[in-house]
Amino acid sequence: MTIDEQGSESESIGYDLHVNGQTYPVEATLDRNLLGVLRTEIGLTGTKEGCDDCECGACMVLLDGQPVNSCSYLAAQAQGRQITTIEGLGNADQLHPLQECLLAHGGVQCGFCTPGMIISAHALLERNSSPSRDEVGIGLSGNLCRCTGYAKIIDAVLDSASNGSVEPTP
Amino acid sequence: MTSGLTSRNGVRNENYLNLKAVTLEPRPFPRADGPDKVTGTGRYAADMVLPGMAFARFKYAEISHARIVRLDTSKAESLPGVVAVITATDVPDVRYSPGVADRTLFATDAVRFEGEILAAVAATTEALAQAAVDAIEVEYEQLPTVTDVVQAIAPGAPLVHPDWQNYEVSAETEQRPNVASFSSIAHGDAEAGMARAATVVTSRYVADASHASPIEPRAILAQWEGRKLTVWSATQVPFDARAGVCETLDLPTNQVRIIVPHLGGGFGGKCGFHFEAHIAALARAAGRPVKLVFSRKEEFLAPDRRREGMVVELTTGLNADGTIAARTGTLLIDNGAYTADAAFFPQLAAMLAAGPYRIPALKIEASLVYTNHQPSGSVRAPTAPQACWAIESHTDELAATVGMAPVEFRRLNGLRSGDVGPVGQTYGEIGLQACIDSVASRLTGETGTEADEAIGLAVGWWPSFPGPSGAYIKIDSDGAGQIITGAQECGTGAVMTLRQLAADELGMAAEDFELVYQDTGVAPYDTGATGSQTLFNNGRAVLLAASELADQIRQLAADHLEAAPSDIVLSDGHASVAGSPNPAVSVAELAATAAGAELLIAHGSGKPGEYPETVGASCVGDQGVAAWASPQFSCHGVRVRLDSETGVVRVLNVATCHDSGTILNPLGALGQVEGGVLMGIGQALTEGTQYDEDGCQRNPGLLEYKLQTAADAPTITTQFVETTGGQGPHGAKGLAEAPNVATAAAISNALAKLIGSHVTQLPMTPERVWATMTDATPSDADRDATGHDTSEPKSGDEL
Ligand code: FES
Ligand code: FES
Numbered sequence: 001m002t003i004d005e006q007g008s009e010s011e012s013i014g015y016d017l018h019v020n021g022q023t024y025p026v027e028a029t030l031d032r033n034l035l036g037v038l039r040t041e042i043g044l045t046g047t048k049e050g051c052d053d054c055e056c057g058a059c060m061v062l063l064d065g066q067p068v069n070s071c072s073y074l075a076a077q078a079q080g081r082q083i084t085t086i087e088g089l090g091n092a093d094q095l096h097p098l099q100e101c102l103l104a105h106g107g108v109q110c111g112f113c114t115p116g117m118i119i120s121a122h123a124l125l126e127r128n129s130s131p132s133r134d135e136v137g138i139g140l141s142g143n144l145c146r147c148t149g150y151a152k153i154i155d156a157v158l159d160s161a162s163n164g165s166v167e168p169t170p
Numbered sequence: 171m172t173s174g175l176t177s178r179n180g181v182r183n184e185n186y187l188n189l190k191a192v193t194l195e196p197r198p199f200p201r202a203d204g205p206d207k208v209t210g211t212g213r214y215a216a217d218m219v220l221p222g223m224a225f226a227r228f229k230y231a232e233i234s235h236a237r238i239v240r241l242d243t244s245k246a247e248s249l250p251g252v253v254a255v256i257t258a259t260d261v262p263d264v265r266y267s268p269g270v271a272d273r274t275l276f277a278t279d280a281v282r283f284e285g286e287i288l289a290a291v292a293a294t295t296e297a298l299a300q301a302a303v304d305a306i307e308v309e310y311e312q313l314p315t316v317t318d319v320v321q322a323i324a325p326g327a328p329l330v331h332p333d334w335q336n337y338e339v340s341a342e343t344e345q346r347p348n349v350a351s352f353s354s355i356a357h358g359d360a361e362a363g364m365a366r367a368a369t370v371v372t373s374r375y376v377a378d379a380s381h382a383s384p385i386e387p388r389a390i391l392a393q394w395e396g397r398k399l400t401v402w403s404a405t406q407v408p409f410d411a412r413a414g415v416c417e418t419l420d421l422p423t424n425q426v427r428i429i430v431p432h433l434g435g436g437f438g439g440k441c442g443f444h445f446e447a448h449i450a451a452l453a454r455a456a457g458r459p460v461k462l463v464f465s466r467k468e469e470f471l472a473p474d475r476r477r478e479g480m481v482v483e484l485t486t487g488l489n490a491d492g493t494i495a496a497r498t499g500t501l502l503i504d505n506g507a508y509t510a511d512a513a514f515f516p517q518l519a520a521m522l523a524a525g526p527y528r529i530p531a532l533k534i535e536a537s538l539v540y541t542n543h544q545p546s547g548s549v550r551a552p553t554a555p556q557a558c559w560a561i562e563s564h565t566d567e568l569a570a571t572v573g574m575a576p577v578e579f580r581r582l583n584g585l586r587s588g589d590v591g592p593v594g595q596t597y598g599e600i601g602l603q604a605c606i607d608s609v610a611s612r613l614t615g616e617t618g619t620e621a622d623e624a625i626g627l628a629v630g631w632w633p634s635f636p637g638p639s640g641a642y643i644k645i646d647s648d649g650a651g652q653i654i655t656g657a658q659e660c661g662t663g664a665v666m667t668l669r670q671l672a673a674d675e676l677g678m679a680a681e682d683f684e685l686v687y688q689d690t691g692v693a694p695y696d697t698g699a700t701g702s703q704t705l706f707n708n709g710r711a712v713l714l715a716a717s718e719l720a721d722q723i724r725q726l727a728a729d730h731l732e733a734a735p736s737d738i739v740l741s742d743g744h745a746s747v748a749g750s751p752n753p754a755v756s757v758a759e760l761a762a763t764a765a766g767a768e769l770l771i772a773h774g775s776g777k778p779g780e781y782p783e784t785v786g787a788s789c790v791g792d793q794g795v796a797a798w799a800s801p802q803f804s805c806h807g808v809r810v811r812l813d814s815e816t817g818v819v820r821v822l823n824v825a826t827c828h829d830s831g832t833i834l835n836p837l838g839a840l841g842q843v844e845g846g847v848l849m850g851i852g853q854a855l856t857e858g859t860q861y862d863e864d865g866c867q868r869n870p871g872l873l874e875y876k877l878q879t880a881a882d883a884p885t886i887t888t889q890f891v892e893t894t895g896g897q898g899p900h901g902a903k904g905l906a907e908a909p910n911v912a913t914a915a916a917i918s919n920a921l922a923k924l925i926g927s928h929v930t931q932l933p934m935t936p937e938r939v940w941a942t943m944t945d946a947t948p949s950d951a952d953r954d955a956t957g958h959d960t961s962e963p964k965s966g967d968e969l
Contacts, residue, residue: 146849
């Protein structure tokens with residue numbers, strides 16, 4: 001039992017979420033967003049919160065391969081779907097090629113936008129395996145980065161595309 | 171246009187002729203924090219969790235000027251889950267702020283801006299904390315609001331701080347009613363110069379306030395263990411944060427430890443001392459750890475780190491040959507309700523208003539004016555983009571008045587190596603002219619400008635800030651190195667570059683070192699990620715530590731190899747005897763030997779570079795930054811497209827060139843320039859805080875305060891002029907702020923060619939562009955009420 005913002009009590013319910021190939025039992029009220037549940041209940045803090053108005057893209061995850069802003073998506077609605085967070089794409093011993101490209105090109109500075117940016121780029125390359133520079137710009141336009149000026153991020157995604165690092169969805 | 175290095179009046183300078191802008195080939199730059207950041211395993215402050223922690227929310231004023239009649243927290247205290255509610259009466263009665271001590275942690279008698287904190291609550295969930303905040307009762311008597319800097323200094327204006335004369339101020343701070351700090355620079359006889367001038371041009375430019383807007387909202391977690399306090403904070407300046415906590419909560423520095431997990435950007439927004447003491451005091455009252463995470467809206471409303479609004483009036487007298495005879499200027503800088511670190515802004519802004527030009531007679535006066543707006547503070551190159559936008563737009567107006575191309579006007583009047591600057595400082599080798607040439611040749615080299623496109627350029631300058639800084643380096647028994655530094659990484663890669671500096675000095679690889687950083691409990695002092703000073707000062711400290719360590723290794727190797735230490739060469743992780751075919755010994759092997767004896771451990775700090783003297787200039791309210799140490803120069807040029815139906819401007823491509831001395835990490839440097847340019851485009855076109863008539867922000871969110879996106883990003887080419895004489899390591903100057911100086915100005919100048927007149931308000935939003943276009947129709951093209959000359963060059967593809 002928890003108390004919501006109006007101070008009234010609401011009921012927690014139990015359900016399962018499938019994240020990065022694992023199943024996590026979750027106990028949360030129905031009003032919780034996916035971002036909060038991933039970060040505080042499941043402990044996957046790679047997905048970031050940069051705003052509260054669906055404007056920054058730092059919270060982006062893949063839901064059955066589609067990019068969504070997890071801050072604006074109810075956790076309970078993600079039941080039965082495959083959720084991929086940044087932690088599911090690669091690890092320090094084996095970086096995903098997108099992660100490697102981003103580092104090699106200098107597309108990471110403070111890193112706060114980076115997880116969302118990589119998720120977005122992954123989704124873009126699944127849709128379009130050889131995007132133009134403009135298409136990458138548009139594909140990433142839901143992910144704000146204050147540090148890089150985007151040029152090196154776009155370079156990295158183009159480089160990654162030319163290496164065929166993401167399998168396009170048929 | 172003329173080519174290459176020929177200047178209009180034939181002035182040539184040997185040093186200048188030797189300087190050339192170059193495109194740097196990036197060296198691979200393995201970021202130590204890279205894998206953490208791309209895999210999402212790196213922890214930021216908001217990711218930190220402690221057992222039993224409670225959540226903090228603040229009660230804000232939500233009104234910009236009022237006397238507090240009654241503040242009642244009793245209902246909030248009695249709500250379920252609430253573990254602490256504190257107000258001004260629960261903390262020491264301390265008035266603080268560097269420069270002008272004009273604020274307290276919590277409002278006492280009055281509130282002076284909407285984001286002022288009245289009370290702080292800790293509860294077992296965020297929702298309960300918010301419910302408790304909402305239950306706090308406050309009764310106000312409204313006071314007259316001061317929202318306009320011009321009205322604020324008019325005689326009889328209501329005072330934001332009636333008690334201002336009793337505030338403690340630093341020695342040189344010059345205060346006046348509603349003016350927190352005033353500075354002026356006078357050099358030569360400006361009045362006489364103006365009287366003799368062939369032409370006099372006056373301009374007035376007004377810039378709105380804007381925000382640093384790092385993508386990570388600030389977060390703070392505080393925990394007490396006995397009398398010891400640890401605060402995890404998203405701050406750019408952990409040692410400043412510690413100083414603030416110690417001052418306001420009356421604690422010694424050795425009981426307070428500030429740790430910064432990965433920092434999600436700052437741009438000055440997270441400089442200074444903010445909310446660490448509030449959360450520490452809450453944690454003490456609650457008897458458990460307390461965590462604060464800001465919403466995006468709070469990130470806009472509460473921090474005292476807004477980029478200041480500004481009104482700039484400039485008058486420049488020109489000689490018939492186009493040289494500048496004299497300049498006067500008045501700058502009013504919106505301080506907001508409290509001074510934060512802004513006391514030195516007037517002096518910075520005055521130098522920016524002079525600009526990097528040869529001006530024989532100069533008088534600039536700048537005031538930091540109190541209003542009931544959110545306080546201003548250092549945001550990436552404070553005062554510079556707005557002041558540069560004004561001065562460089564004015565410069566294009568000057569060029570047009572004497573019928574010169576803007577680029578030629580700058581070649582003629584711009585500073586050169588060996589020149590004497592506005593406060594009598596003689597410059598060594600400076601790359602301004604080479605920066606202009608580099609940008610001009612790239613921009614005009616492009617083919618075909620459409621009718622709705624134009625190019626424009628602007629020059630900028632910015633100081634470097636010498637300061638104290640320290641680091642240790644050790645190599646443990648297995649040969650693994652650690653750099654323990656007070657420096658703070660905010661994304662620029664400055665701290666990451668320290669590995670390379672140390673490795674090069676020791677003949678090792680960057681990957682041989684791990685960094686221990688942003689923890690005041692383990693590392694020596696550094697000023698923090700502020701003033702582009704990290705590599706400039708901490709690089710010096712690390713180089714000194716590395717060279718001390720190299721001596722230790724040479725001594726060990728000399729014993730081992732039976733040679734003189736001076737003959738030992740360090741390379742590839744080994745020590746060998748110069749010119750000897752005998753096998754080398756690895757640093758790891760020597761480190762193992764040292765582990766059983768005198769450890770391999772060194773420290774570095776070094777004397778900060780000196781500030782040059784001012785000569786023959788008078789500086790009232792001197793805050794020490796009239797003469798600039800290791801000054802940096804830049805030129806930015808842009809090609810823009812204007813949709814004349816809507817007033818929407820798009821920046822198509824950008825050419826930049828910077829003199830920041832030696833570039834230590836080209837990939838990192840390019841990243842700083844590109845990020846600075848995008849921020850400059852935002853400032854130019856979309857980023858401006860709008861206030862309602864009561865001084866409250868109208869657009870505190872990313873939907874209405876528009877940052878640039880990847881779809882807006884132009885292509886950017888960058889060159890560097892690597893002048894000698896920078897006081898940083900290997901001749902480096904600062905860098906991170908300089909790219910955020912000239913972009914908005916270059917856009918303004920390109921745009922003016924399309925419209926026929928400059929847009930005189932920043933940001934140059936579609937509405938303002940459209941209004942300027944409408945005003946500048948041929949029928950009233952030669953109105954001169956605003957002093958704008960509309961005979962500016964109409965051809966969009968000339969500079
Ligand atoms: S946190 Fe979800 S879009 Fe910003
Ligand atoms: S790297 Fe800092 S916001 Fe993108």
